[in-house]
Amino acid sequence: MKKIILFTLLFTMISCGGQEDDVISSTEESSSSSTEESSSSSTEESSSSSTEESSSSSTEESSSSSTEESSSSSTEESSSSSTEESSDTTTTTTIPEEENTTVVVYTKGEIIDVAGSGSEFYKREVTINGVRIMAAGNVGGQQAVPDAFLEKVARMVELFTDPNGDGIDANAQIAFIKTLKGDPGTYHAGIPTLQRVARGGGDDYSSNFLRSPESFNLDDINDSTFNNDMVWYLNSSGEGFGNGDIDAAEVLEHVFHTIHMSGLDALVLKQYPYLSSDWASGPVYAAMKEAYDGGLWDSEGYGGDAWKTDPEMFEIAQKEYLYLLNFSMFEYTSLWENGTLSPEWNDSMRTPAGILTNNPLGHELYNTYIAPAISKPDLSTIRDIFQDGDVGDPTVAGSSGY
DSSP states (O other): EEEHHHHHHHHHHHHHHHHHHHHHHHHHHHHHHHHHHHHHHHOOEEEEEHHHHHHHHHHHHHHHHHHHTTTTTHHHHHHHHHHHOOTTEEEEEEEEEEEOOOOOOOOEOEEEESTTTTTTTTTEEETTTEEEEEEEOTTTTTTOOOHHHHHEEEEEEEHHHHHHSTTTOOOHHHHHHHHHTTOTTTTTTTTTTTEEEEEOOOOGGSSSSOOOGGGGGHHHHHSSSSSEEEETTTTEEEEEESSSHHHHHHHHHHHHHHHHHSSSSSSHHHTTTTOOGGGGHHHHHHHHHHHEEEEEEEEOOGGGTTTGGGGHHHHHHHHHHHHHHHHHTTGGGGGGGGGOOOTTOOOGGSSHHHHHHHHHHHHHIIIIIEEEEEEEEHHHHHHHHTTOOOOOOOGEEEEEEE
């Protein structure tokens, strides 16, 4: 009888061991199959939605492996899966927020052809850290924006979202990028940020695509993205293109417009009257009013003081104020012609010390909401990217480094 019992126990243990091997084998096969299918799907899709799907999938899988604190093999599988799912046109980097929390993926795409919505006007695009950048092609009697210039715009977005920047708070920058992407839970969820790039100016096209977007079937791309501003290559409304500093200032100003108005916490800052009926009580409004009333910021070029009571003018004036504030706190004002924008921006406001003295609410606004999220590239790096001599060929005037 004892022999029978012993034999039964041995048979049971062997049987259980076989089941465990089946479970492990089944799991590995399922994981492999899932990874290969995801990788194939991600590679085949060349649009921005492919980039966003790859980023989202990569984030979720990395988050899962980090949170569960599984074995080293689990960590390796997560890393492998993240790498394989990124398409040939995308590089992803995982950055830990804090110990025992999730990770974020900073996504860096390559330049690809535009397909689908917007492709009648925009021909080339790249997506970097939540910002989709689309450049106009040979349309409407105007030459295409060169890829080399598109790369320079993308490089500036990359530098402004550098997780290794001085004073960057990981959680703040993660929230900033998620907002730019239009992730769930952000104020423009499902509506990703778009930076538009074109050549010269709107009137240089056979039909001004800004006033008549239907001329190039742009209504759908305009309505499905959060777009706030234009970057102009060889801006025909300004002077001095071909001068590296002026070219840099043009790009930085309008990239700032886009990321400020699409990535900051609009609900806390009360940036948009359609989101905050009490917009005139927010920290942005207070800082603007302090600078304006003190005679340090002249908004005459965009409606004078109409922004104080007009919601639409507030959005426009706010965009300019935030750019001027950020530009000065980053100490980039030497890029301006002769180092000044007076009378629009008083010369006493060109440095952090000057802003602290003259516009302390602006100084506080910057340190609380901008500095933790937006990285400050060295001025020397910017000048390496934008050198003198670009009058139609960006490659002769510095490399993007993208």
